[in-house]
Amino acid sequence: MKLIPIYSKPVSVEFDPTTGEFNPCLELQHRRVSDLAAMFSDQPAVQAILAGGDRLVYDVRNHPFITHNTDMVLGTTVIYPGKVGTEYHMTKGHFHQRDDQPELYHCLQGEGFLQMETRAGDYQVAAWHAGVITHIPPAYAHRVVNTGAGPLVFVACFHMAAGHDYAPVAARGFKFVIVERDGQPTALPNPRRSA
Numbered sequence: 187m188k189l190i191p192i193y194s195k196p197v198s199v200e201f202d203p204t205t206g207e208f209n210p211c212l213e214l215q216h217r218r219v220s221d222l223a224a225m226f227s228d229q230p231a232v233q234a235i236l237a238g239g240d241r242l243v244y245d246v247r248n249h250p251f252i253t254h255n256t257d258m259v260l261g262t263t264v265i266y267p268g269k270v271g272t273e274y275h276m277t278k279g280h281f282h283q284r285d286d287q288p289e290l291y292h293c294l295q296g297e298g299f300l301q302m303e304t305r306a307g308d309y310q311v312a313a314w315h316a317g318v319i320t321h322i323p324p325a326y327a328h329r330v331v332n333t334g335a336g337p338l339v340f341v342a343c344f345h346m347a348a349g350h351d352y353a354p355v356a357a358r359g360f361k362f363v364i365v366e367r368d369g370q371p372t373a374l375p376n377p378r379r380s381a
Protein backbone atom coordinates (compact mmCIF):
# COMPACT_ATOMS: atom_id res chain seq x y z
CA MET A 187 0.00 0.00 0.00
CA LYS A 188 1.29 3.44 -0.91
CA LEU A 189 1.52 6.15 1.74
CA ILE A 190 -2.00 7.39 2.50
CA PRO A 191 -2.26 11.12 1.79
CA ILE A 192 -3.98 13.40 4.29
CA TYR A 193 -6.06 15.95 2.46
CA SER A 194 -6.83 19.43 3.70
CA LYS A 195 -8.56 20.60 0.49
CA PRO A 196 -11.20 19.05 -1.78
CA VAL A 197 -9.69 16.32 -3.92
CA SER A 198 -10.83 14.53 -7.07
CA VAL A 199 -9.68 11.23 -8.53
CA GLU A 200 -10.43 9.53 -11.84
CA PHE A 201 -12.59 6.42 -11.68
CA ASP A 202 -13.41 3.98 -14.49
CA PRO A 203 -16.81 2.32 -13.80
CA THR A 204 -16.17 -0.43 -16.34
CA THR A 205 -12.94 -1.66 -14.75
CA GLY A 206 -13.31 -0.37 -11.18
CA GLU A 207 -9.88 1.30 -11.46
CA PHE A 208 -8.87 4.53 -9.71
CA ASN A 209 -6.22 6.93 -10.90
CA PRO A 210 -4.22 7.40 -8.81
CA CYS A 211 -4.58 3.94 -7.26
CA LEU A 212 -3.51 3.80 -3.60
CA GLU A 213 -4.26 0.18 -2.81
CA LEU A 214 -4.98 -2.93 -4.89
CA GLN A 215 -5.60 -6.37 -3.41
CA HIS A 216 -6.07 -9.60 -5.36
CA ARG A 217 -8.24 -12.30 -3.83
CA ARG A 218 -7.75 -15.81 -5.16
CA VAL A 219 -9.39 -19.19 -4.55
CA SER A 220 -6.60 -19.91 -2.04
CA ASP A 221 -7.63 -16.83 0.01
CA LEU A 222 -11.21 -18.14 0.23
CA ALA A 223 -10.38 -21.85 0.28
CA ALA A 224 -12.18 -22.71 3.51
CA MET A 225 -15.25 -20.67 2.57
CA PHE A 226 -16.46 -22.67 -0.41
CA SER A 227 -18.74 -25.63 0.33
CA ASP A 228 -17.19 -28.03 -2.18
CA GLN A 229 -13.73 -28.74 -0.76
CA PRO A 230 -12.77 -31.32 -3.43
CA ALA A 231 -13.53 -28.64 -6.06
CA VAL A 232 -11.29 -26.18 -4.18
CA GLN A 233 -8.47 -28.73 -4.07
CA ALA A 234 -8.86 -29.51 -7.79
CA ILE A 235 -8.54 -25.80 -8.65
CA LEU A 236 -5.54 -25.32 -6.37
CA ALA A 237 -3.84 -28.41 -7.82
CA GLY A 238 -4.05 -26.86 -11.28
CA GLY A 239 -2.82 -23.41 -10.12
CA ASP A 240 -4.66 -20.70 -8.26
CA ARG A 241 -7.43 -18.58 -9.78
CA LEU A 242 -8.33 -14.91 -9.34
CA VAL A 243 -11.78 -14.44 -7.78
CA TYR A 244 -11.89 -10.67 -7.20
CA ASP A 245 -9.87 -7.46 -7.07
CA VAL A 246 -10.38 -4.72 -4.45
CA ARG A 247 -9.17 -1.14 -4.82
CA ASN A 248 -9.52 1.29 -1.93
CA HIS A 249 -9.09 5.03 -2.05
CA PRO A 250 -9.01 6.59 1.44
CA PHE A 251 -10.00 10.24 1.68
CA ILE A 252 -8.44 11.18 5.00
CA THR A 253 -8.58 14.62 6.58
CA HIS A 254 -7.50 15.59 10.08
CA ASN A 255 -10.91 14.58 11.47
CA THR A 256 -12.60 12.17 8.97
CA ASP A 257 -11.67 8.90 7.29
CA MET A 258 -14.03 8.14 4.40
CA VAL A 259 -12.96 5.41 2.00
CA LEU A 260 -14.24 4.70 -1.49
CA GLY A 261 -13.59 1.12 -2.51
CA THR A 262 -14.31 -0.75 -5.72
CA THR A 263 -14.55 -4.48 -6.12
CA VAL A 264 -14.54 -6.46 -9.36
CA ILE A 265 -15.72 -10.05 -8.90
CA TYR A 266 -14.81 -12.14 -11.92
CA PRO A 267 -17.39 -14.66 -13.17
CA GLY A 268 -16.96 -18.29 -12.24
CA LYS A 269 -17.85 -21.05 -9.81
CA VAL A 270 -16.08 -23.33 -7.39
CA GLY A 271 -18.02 -26.55 -7.82
CA THR A 272 -21.54 -25.18 -8.15
CA GLU A 273 -20.97 -22.20 -5.81
CA TYR A 274 -20.52 -18.83 -7.48
CA HIS A 275 -17.52 -16.56 -7.00
CA MET A 276 -18.04 -14.26 -4.02
CA THR A 277 -16.25 -11.91 -1.65
CA LYS A 278 -14.94 -13.24 1.67
CA GLY A 279 -17.51 -11.22 3.60
CA HIS A 280 -17.04 -9.58 6.98
CA PHE A 281 -18.53 -7.73 9.92
CA HIS A 282 -17.27 -4.27 10.72
CA GLN A 283 -15.34 -4.29 13.96
CA ARG A 284 -17.38 -1.35 15.18
CA ASP A 285 -21.08 -2.03 15.60
CA ASP A 286 -22.04 1.58 14.77
CA GLN A 287 -20.63 1.56 11.23
CA PRO A 288 -22.89 1.20 8.17
CA GLU A 289 -21.80 1.04 4.54
CA LEU A 290 -23.19 1.97 1.12
CA TYR A 291 -22.74 -0.46 -1.78
CA HIS A 292 -23.55 0.59 -5.35
CA CYS A 293 -23.68 -2.05 -8.10
CA LEU A 294 -22.29 -0.61 -11.35
CA GLN A 295 -22.12 -3.68 -13.54
CA GLY A 296 -23.17 -7.32 -13.57
CA GLU A 297 -25.67 -9.31 -11.55
CA GLY A 298 -25.76 -11.22 -8.33
CA PHE A 299 -26.76 -10.99 -4.71
CA LEU A 300 -25.69 -9.07 -1.63
CA GLN A 301 -26.04 -11.28 1.44
CA MET A 302 -26.32 -9.65 4.87
CA GLU A 303 -26.70 -11.22 8.30
CA THR A 304 -26.50 -10.11 11.92
CA ARG A 305 -24.76 -12.07 14.65
CA ALA A 306 -28.23 -13.00 15.94
CA GLY A 307 -29.05 -14.56 12.55
CA ASP A 308 -31.28 -11.99 10.85
CA TYR A 309 -30.56 -12.85 7.19
CA GLN A 310 -31.34 -10.42 4.38
CA VAL A 311 -30.51 -10.64 0.71
CA ALA A 312 -30.65 -8.00 -2.03
CA ALA A 313 -30.91 -9.01 -5.69
CA TRP A 314 -28.34 -6.99 -7.58
CA HIS A 315 -28.00 -5.56 -11.05
CA ALA A 316 -26.40 -2.36 -12.37
CA GLY A 317 -27.86 0.69 -10.63
CA VAL A 318 -28.90 -0.91 -7.33
CA ILE A 319 -27.65 0.87 -4.21
CA THR A 320 -27.93 -0.95 -0.89
CA HIS A 321 -27.46 0.56 2.55
CA ILE A 322 -25.92 -2.04 4.84
CA PRO A 323 -26.93 -1.15 8.40
CA PRO A 324 -24.38 -1.39 11.21
CA ALA A 325 -23.78 -4.89 12.61
CA TYR A 326 -24.75 -6.77 9.43
CA ALA A 327 -22.04 -8.97 7.92
CA HIS A 328 -21.94 -8.51 4.13
CA ARG A 329 -20.86 -10.58 1.12
CA VAL A 330 -21.46 -10.14 -2.63
CA VAL A 331 -21.99 -13.13 -4.93
CA ASN A 332 -21.51 -12.83 -8.71
CA THR A 333 -24.08 -15.05 -10.44
CA GLY A 334 -23.69 -13.45 -13.88
CA ALA A 335 -21.70 -14.36 -16.96
CA GLY A 336 -19.49 -11.25 -16.75
CA PRO A 337 -17.66 -9.27 -14.06
CA LEU A 338 -19.69 -7.77 -11.21
CA VAL A 339 -18.38 -4.29 -10.34
CA PHE A 340 -19.47 -2.36 -7.27
CA VAL A 341 -18.46 0.69 -5.27
CA ALA A 342 -18.36 0.74 -1.46
CA CYS A 343 -18.29 3.78 0.79
CA PHE A 344 -17.33 3.38 4.44
CA HIS A 345 -15.26 4.81 7.26
CA MET A 346 -11.78 3.39 7.68
CA ALA A 347 -12.39 3.35 11.45
CA ALA A 348 -15.15 0.77 10.90
CA GLY A 349 -12.51 -1.98 10.76
CA HIS A 350 -12.99 -5.44 9.29
CA ASP A 351 -13.69 -8.64 11.22
CA TYR A 352 -13.41 -11.66 8.89
CA ALA A 353 -13.31 -14.45 11.47
CA PRO A 354 -17.05 -15.09 12.09
CA VAL A 355 -17.92 -15.37 8.38
CA ALA A 356 -14.80 -17.46 7.72
CA ALA A 357 -15.87 -19.84 10.49
CA ARG A 358 -19.59 -20.23 9.67
CA GLY A 359 -20.43 -18.54 6.37
CA PHE A 360 -23.89 -17.06 5.80
CA LYS A 361 -27.21 -18.79 6.46
CA PHE A 362 -27.51 -19.70 2.76
CA VAL A 363 -25.03 -20.60 0.04
CA ILE A 364 -25.79 -19.47 -3.52
CA VAL A 365 -25.20 -22.22 -6.06
CA GLU A 366 -26.17 -23.01 -9.63
CA ARG A 367 -29.05 -25.53 -9.85
CA ASP A 368 -30.64 -26.37 -13.21
CA GLY A 369 -28.83 -23.37 -14.69
CA GLN A 370 -30.30 -20.94 -12.12
CA PRO A 371 -28.84 -19.25 -9.05
CA THR A 372 -30.39 -21.00 -6.07
CA ALA A 373 -30.06 -20.35 -2.33
CA LEU A 374 -29.54 -23.53 -0.31
CA PRO A 375 -29.21 -23.84 3.48
CA ASN A 376 -25.53 -23.61 4.39
CA PRO A 377 -24.42 -27.16 5.29
CA ARG A 378 -21.83 -25.73 7.72
CA ARG A 379 -24.65 -24.31 9.82
CA SER A 380 -26.42 -27.61 10.34
CA ALA A 381 -23.29 -29.53 11.30
Ligand code: PAN
Nearest residue numbers: 246261263277278279280342344
Ligand atom coordinates in the same frame (compact mmCIF):
# COMPACT_ATOMS: atom_id res chain seq x y z
C1 PAN B 1 -15.74 -3.56 0.88
C2 PAN B 1 -15.05 -4.94 0.87
C3 PAN B 1 -14.69 -5.45 -0.52
C4 PAN B 1 -14.04 -6.85 -0.50
O1 PAN B 1 -14.86 -2.56 0.49
O2 PAN B 1 -13.92 -4.89 1.70
O3 PAN B 1 -15.84 -5.52 -1.32
O4 PAN B 1 -14.79 -7.75 0.29
P1 PAN B 1 -14.12 -8.45 1.56
O5 PAN B 1 -13.51 -7.33 2.38
O6 PAN B 1 -15.24 -9.11 2.26
O7 PAN B 1 -13.06 -9.35 1.05
C5 PAN B 1 -16.27 -3.35 2.27
O8 PAN B 1 -17.26 -3.92 2.62
N1 PAN B 1 -15.56 -2.56 3.10
O9 PAN B 1 -15.97 -2.37 4.36
Ligand code: ZN
Nearest residue numbers: 282289328344
Ligand atom coordinates in the same frame (compact mmCIF):
# COMPACT_ATOMS: atom_id res chain seq x y z
ZN1 ZN C 1 -17.68 -3.60 4.81
